[in-house]
Each structure stands twice: as structure tokens, then as C-alpha cells.
Amino acid sequence: MIEIRIHGRGGQGAVIASKVLAVAVFKEGKYVQSFPAFGVERRGAPVMAFTRIDDQPIRIRCQIYEPDHVVVLDPTLLEAVDVTAGLKEGGWILINSEQDPATFDLPARYRVATIDAQSIAIKYKLGPKSAPIVNTAILGAFAKATGIVGLEALAEAVRESVPLKPEENVAATREAYNSVVAS
Amino acid sequence: MEKVIMGNHAVSYGAKLARAQVIAAYPITPQTQIVEMLSEFWAEGLLDAKFIKVESEHSAMAACIGASSAGARAFTATSGHGLALMHEMLHWAAGARLPIVMANVNRAMGPGWSIWTEQTDSLAQRDTGWLQFYCESNQEVLDSVIQAFKIAEQVLLPTMLVLDAFVLSHTQEPVDIPDQELVDRYLPPYDARYKLDPGDPHAFGAMVAPPHYMELRYKIQKAMEEAVEVARQADGEFREIFGRSYGLVEKYRLEDAEVVLVASATITSTARVVVDELREEGYKVGLLKVRMFRPFPTKDVREALAGARKVAVIDRNISFGHGGIFAEEIKSALYNGSHRPPIFGFIIGLGGRDVTPASIRGIAEYTFEHDTPEMEIIWREVKNS
Incomplete structure (x- = not known):
């Protein structure tokens, strides 16, 4: 089983991201489960969402405490929450940032990748410029960095899951897939 | 067709496939998405039902009671405090022997104010005369809505299916959404034995004095006892058509x-x-x-x-x-x-x-x-x- 934790701020699309990822992996024939942290969401506040992936039906029904990988939709969260809590050795930390992965002071047992999802989302006019919706871009980067899901399945999942601008979102996913920077 | 959907939407699909004819509900977290999606189905012309907006859960159940008394297949959904507010009407639905189906998303009672899961809300309704089924997966949720109508309409008692807040209601997982044709084969249209009909008038909800009241209660208990085997059979028939069953x-x-x-x-x-x-x-x-x-x-x-x-x-x-x-x-x-x-x-x-x-x-x-x-x-x- 692969377990993924997505950190975001309310309104950035962390919950939708966890679902789109699940739908994409499901399209490739695997079992999936995705859910928000069982909490109250407020715009701007730190939120979490989770995705589980397995070759067999998934029976476990609790939150994820020891993820294989984490996704961070907002780099300022690194100062607010411990995004590495419980993260397994060798796990990916994918951060929405224009900076190089080496600039982040994170333990060497993890792999770090960055993508400027913010600029990509603004370029494709996803959400307001002051608070762009970065979830579809960052998933493209996640797919490339981890190899967990193929770009085509992901693009299809994005197209059918986002409420607005499906083609712009798919373009953002593709651009991020092709421009992620890994340590 | 297999789709990745949340537990709340599994309920909505179940009610749609069961061809619920009247839906009356009031929004409450974490249930709201159930009726939101049903109203979208209705708006898109995918659901041939009367959608009644009400001012409280007490009214939602009262509207379902009216609809079911007129012979319609009635459905509602609620959670926690909403269910508690319905309490009086829950007794009425069972006493009037109306096969209403309701989904309840388990939510802890306040105070302390909570939207998270706990079973005390539905278990506190155990003596109202409703059948209750507790579900484990989104597939079981969808299937149980369809089974619930089948069972309720045979024993003439209302039926509640129950799912955990967030752990199912907001969790997305693959669910096989059955073909309408198969559901129609499993669940024929509801044909009420007695109904509000100006052409064939009956009295409903009359005063019942001590010489008769106890017999009505005896019959509810007998119907409950009968429901054990009816539910077992409904689950068996479900397996024959859909290849899935859950047991009691x-x-x-x-x-x-x-x-x-x-x-x-x-x-x-x-x-x-x-x-x-x-x-x-x-x-x-x-x-x-x-x-x-x-x-x-x-x-x-x-x-x-x-x-x-x-x-x-x-x-x-x-x-x-x-x-x-x-x-x-x-x-x-x-x-x-x-x-x-x-x-x-x-x-x-x-x-x-x-x-x-x-x-x-x-x-x-x-x-x-x-x-x-x-x-x-x-x-x-x-x-x-």
C-alpha cells in the first residue's frame, strides 16, 4: 500500500487533489481511497487530505500517520506544521515553490522536489491571481517525481474532476509534469 | 459502471436508482451532499421526483410521512441533531406503518459541539420502530439504500441506513453503480396497500383507545420479527442479481x-x-x-x-x-x-x-x-x- 498526505491551506484544493490522484490511479486499475482530514476547513487555515493506493481492496479506515510521500501546496506551511511527521525514509516531499529543492532544510533521508505551481496556475488563470488553485499543477509534478501514476491517466482524471476550465487544468498538469525539479 | 465516489454520493445514487418519488430534506453537516446531489439529479432531469424544501428536519420527516401516506416512495437523509429533532415523527412513521427510507450520517451530539462520527444519535432512536442497518463501505451504503426500500415495503416499517461521518460520508473509493434496469428488476414500484386517495377515502391517524392500541403495537413487533427473514431474503436476492451481499x-x-x-x-x-x-x-x-x-x-x-x-x-x-x-x-x-x-x-x-x-x-x-x-x-x- 502507498499512502500519501497532502498539506494545503483551505481553498487551495488539497481535498480535490487527493481525489483527482485517486481517480487517476483507479483508471490504471488499482484500488484507491481518498479523504480529507476529518476536520473543519477554513479558508487559509492548514488542512490535510489523504490518498491510499493498493493492488487489493483497501480496508483500513483511519487517517494516515506514516505516509510514504507528502505534498505541500504552500511552502509557508513548512514553518507552521511538521510536514515530515511520520514520513517514511526515502519518501518524497513535493513542495510548491520556485526555489531549488536544496534550499530547503529537510532531513537527508527524504527526497525533495519542487515545482513552481503558483506561476503555472496563474499562467493558466486557475483561481484568482491572489490565491491561485495549484492542485492540478502540483499533481503533474508529483506524477513525474514519484512515478506513481502516468501522465495520461492523470490528465484524464483532472479533465473529469475539476469543476471549471478542464483544458487549462490539464495544460497546467502537463507543464508541471515536464518542469519539476528533483534533488 | 465503477466510479470513485464519496459515501454521501453513494447514498444519492442509491436513492436515485431506487426511484424515490418524494425527497424532503434539510441540510446538516456532514449529510448535506446527499441531498445536494439528489437536487442536481432532479435539476438535470435524471430524477423523476418531487423535491420538497422544508424548514426543519421535523418537517422533512413530516413531508415524507405525507408522501408515503399517499403511496409514494419517500426518502430523506439527516445526521445527529437533525435526527434528534425528527424524533417525534420517527414514532409516527413507524406507527403509521410507512416504508420511508432514510440515511443517517452518524454525528456526535452536542454540546461539546461536534460534527464528527459517533453512533449515539441513531442508536438513541432504537425504540422508535425503525429498522437500522450500519454500513462499512460506500458500496454497502449504495446497495443498502436499494435493499432498504425492498425490505421496508414488505414489512411496512420505515428503515434507516447508517454511515459514519467523514470516515465514509466524505471518503472517496471505487463503487459499482448498478444498471437501472437491474435495480428495476430487483425493486418493483411501490404499491401501497392503503393510501390517501380522494376516490377511495380512509381515515388515518385516528384516536385509538385501550381496547385496540396494544394490538397495533403487537403487530409492529410481529412485523419487526418478520423483517429478520425478509431482510435475509432481500440480501439473497440482491446477490443473485448484483453478485454482492452482506448478511444480517x-x-x-x-x-x-x-x-x-x-x-x-x-x-x-x-x-x-x-x-x-x-x-x-x-x-x-x-x-x-x-x-x-x-x-x-x-x-x-x-x-x-x-x-x-x-x-x-x-x-x-x-x-x-x-x-x-x-x-x-x-x-x-x-x-x-x-x-x-x-x-x-x-x-x-x-x-x-x-x-x-x-x-x-x-x-x-x-x-x-x-x-x-x-x-x-x-x-x-x-x-x-
């Missing part, structure tokens, strides 16, 4: 089990993982899932626990002043039987506190280590016990 209870790895865990709803799902792990480590442990709570499947429970040396009941609910409600019911079911093993009553996960594999393992280990429960209530993971 489910025995999981009970062969030679010395300790049997008893669970309901999503805790069952996680408990399966723990039972598999413990079995690999050599523990003789099994799991009994209780899906149907009303009517209580006493015979099935006795038979399933016939070989158990100790029974550990996991309750995400509490009847204050007594204990966990499933534990009470299991004790009551076994008392007049021939086998009465020690019953350990564990309370865990109230107000949506996460129940993990480690939580369930702890319960199993406690039961293996103790000959008797020592306490009537064994609290788990509570900070000041």
Missing part, C-alpha cells in the same frame, strides 16, 4: 476463534486488517460484524458466538448510566441462550476520535490477557481514565 451479521475468521471481536460500521473494516495480522501471529481471534441492529438478529448472533471463549464488543457510542449499546444488546441476546461467554464492553472513538489498527489491537490484546472484564465499561484511549 457477517462472520469473519470465526473458525476456532477463542476471542471474538464484535464491531459495526467502519470499525469493522479496520478490524479485519487487525484480525488478519493477529491470525498470522498465531492468535485465535475472529470478528463478528453486526450490520442489522433493528430488528436485532438474536439467533444469528447466538449462532456466531457459540464457540467463543470471550467476546469483545467495540462501541463507538454510549448509553449514559449503563454502557456501550452494542455490548448491552449482545449481552441481552446471549443471556437466554445456552452459551454465555464473558463479554468485554469497550468504548472508543467517541466524537470522531480516530480508531486505528493499534486501537483495535489493544482491545484484542486486553481481552486475551484477562479472564473476565473486571469492569462493566472498559474505556480506551480516554485521557483521564
Whole structure:
């Protein structure tokens, strides 16, 4: 089983991201489960969402405490929450940032990748410029960095899951897939 | 067609496929998405139903009672405080013998204010005359909505299916959405025996004096007793058409089990993982899932626990002043039987506190280590016990 934790701020699309990822992996024939942290969401506040992936039906029904990988939709969260809590050795930390992965002071047992999802989302006019919706871009980067899901399945999942601008979102996913920077 | 959907939407698809004709509901977290999606189905012309907006849950149930009295297939959904506000009307629906189906998303009662899962809201309605089914997966949720109408319309009692807040309601997972044609084959249109009809007038809801009232109650109990076999048959027919069934209870790895865990709803799902792990480590442990709570499947429970040396009941609910409600019911079911093993009553996960594999393992280990429960209530993971 692969377990993924997505950190975001309310309104950035962390919950939708966890679902789109699940739908994409499901399209490739695997079992999936995705859910928000069982909490109250407020715009701007730190939120979490989770995705589980397995070759067999998934029976476990609790939150994820020891993820294989984490996704961070907002780099300022690194100062607010411990995004590495419980993260397994060798796990990916994918951060929405224009900076190089080496600039982040994170333990060497993890792999770090960055993508400027913010600029990509603004370029494709996803959400307001002051608070762009970065979830579809960052998933493209996640797919490339981890190899967990193929770009085509992901693009299809994005197209059918986002409420607005499906083609712009798919373009953002593709651009991020092709421009992620890994340590 | 298989789709990744949340538990709330599994309910919506179930109600749509069951061709609910009247839907009346009031929004409440974490249930709201159920009726939101039904209203979208209606707006898109995919659902041929009357959608009634109301000002409270009490009115939602009253509208369903009116619709069902007129012979329509009526559906609603609610949660926690909404269900509590319906309480009076729940008695009415059962007393009037109306086969209304309702989904309740388990939500803890306030104060302290909570939107998270706990079963006390629905279990507190156990004496209202509604059938109750507790679901473990989104697939079971969808299938149970369809089965609920089939059962309710045969025994003429309202039926509630129950799912955990967030752990199912907001969790997305693959669900097979059956073909309408197959559902139509399984569930024929509702043909009410008695209905409000100006062309064939009857009196409804009249005063019933002592010479007759008790007989009406006797008939409700008889219908409940009949519902055990009706539900079993409905589940069997469901398997023939859709290839899936759930049972009234489910025995999981009970062969030679010395300790049997008893669970309901999503805790069952996680408990399966723990039972598999413990079995690999050599523990003789099994799991009994209780899906149907009303009517209580006493015979099935006795038979399933016939070989158990100790029974550990996991309750995400509490009847204050007594204990966990499933534990009470299991004790009551076994008392007049021939086998009465020690019953350990564990309370865990109230107000949506996460129940993990480690939580369930702890319960199993406690039961293996103790000959008797020592306490009537064994609290788990509570900070000041």
C-alpha cells in the first residue's frame, strides 16, 4: 500500500487533489481511497487530505500517520506544521515553490522536489491571481517525481474532476509534469 | 459502471436508482451532499421526483410521512441533531406503518459541539420502530439504500441506513453503480396497500383507545420479527442479481476463534486488517460484524458466538448510566441462550476520535490477557481514565 498526505491551506484544493490522484490511479486499475482530514476547513487555515493506493481492496479506515510521500501546496506551511511527521525514509516531499529543492532544510533521508505551481496556475488563470488553485499543477509534478501514476491517466482524471476550465487544468498538469525539479 | 465516489454520493445514487418519488430534506453537516446531489439529479432531469424544501428536519420527516401516506416512495437523509429533532415523527412513521427510507450520517451530539462520527444519535432512536442497518463501505451504503426500500415495503416499517461521518460520508473509493434496469428488476414500484386517495377515502391517524392500541403495537413487533427473514431474503436476492451481499451479521475468521471481536460500521473494516495480522501471529481471534441492529438478529448472533471463549464488543457510542449499546444488546441476546461467554464492553472513538489498527489491537490484546472484564465499561484511549 502507498499512502500519501497532502498539506494545503483551505481553498487551495488539497481535498480535490487527493481525489483527482485517486481517480487517476483507479483508471490504471488499482484500488484507491481518498479523504480529507476529518476536520473543519477554513479558508487559509492548514488542512490535510489523504490518498491510499493498493493492488487489493483497501480496508483500513483511519487517517494516515506514516505516509510514504507528502505534498505541500504552500511552502509557508513548512514553518507552521511538521510536514515530515511520520514520513517514511526515502519518501518524497513535493513542495510548491520556485526555489531549488536544496534550499530547503529537510532531513537527508527524504527526497525533495519542487515545482513552481503558483506561476503555472496563474499562467493558466486557475483561481484568482491572489490565491491561485495549484492542485492540478502540483499533481503533474508529483506524477513525474514519484512515478506513481502516468501522465495520461492523470490528465484524464483532472479533465473529469475539476469543476471549471478542464483544458487549462490539464495544460497546467502537463507543464508541471515536464518542469519539476528533483534533488 | 465503477466510479470513485464519496459515501454521501453513494447514498444519492442509491436513492436515485431506487426511484424515490418524494425527497424532503434539510441540510446538516456532514449529510448535506446527499441531498445536494439528489437536487442536481432532479435539476438535470435524471430524477423523476418531487423535491420538497422544508424548514426543519421535523418537517422533512413530516413531508415524507405525507408522501408515503399517499403511496409514494419517500426518502430523506439527516445526521445527529437533525435526527434528534425528527424524533417525534420517527414514532409516527413507524406507527403509521410507512416504508420511508432514510440515511443517517452518524454525528456526535452536542454540546461539546461536534460534527464528527459517533453512533449515539441513531442508536438513541432504537425504540422508535425503525429498522437500522450500519454500513462499512460506500458500496454497502449504495446497495443498502436499494435493499432498504425492498425490505421496508414488505414489512411496512420505515428503515434507516447508517454511515459514519467523514470516515465514509466524505471518503472517496471505487463503487459499482448498478444498471437501472437491474435495480428495476430487483425493486418493483411501490404499491401501497392503503393510501390517501380522494376516490377511495380512509381515515388515518385516528384516536385509538385501550381496547385496540396494544394490538397495533403487537403487530409492529410481529412485523419487526418478520423483517429478520425478509431482510435475509432481500440480501439473497440482491446477490443473485448484483453478485454482492452482506448478511444480517457477517462472520469473519470465526473458525476456532477463542476471542471474538464484535464491531459495526467502519470499525469493522479496520478490524479485519487487525484480525488478519493477529491470525498470522498465531492468535485465535475472529470478528463478528453486526450490520442489522433493528430488528436485532438474536439467533444469528447466538449462532456466531457459540464457540467463543470471550467476546469483545467495540462501541463507538454510549448509553449514559449503563454502557456501550452494542455490548448491552449482545449481552441481552446471549443471556437466554445456552452459551454465555464473558463479554468485554469497550468504548472508543467517541466524537470522531480516530480508531486505528493499534486501537483495535489493544482491545484484542486486553481481552486475551484477562479472564473476565473486571469492569462493566472498559474505556480506551480516554485521557483521564
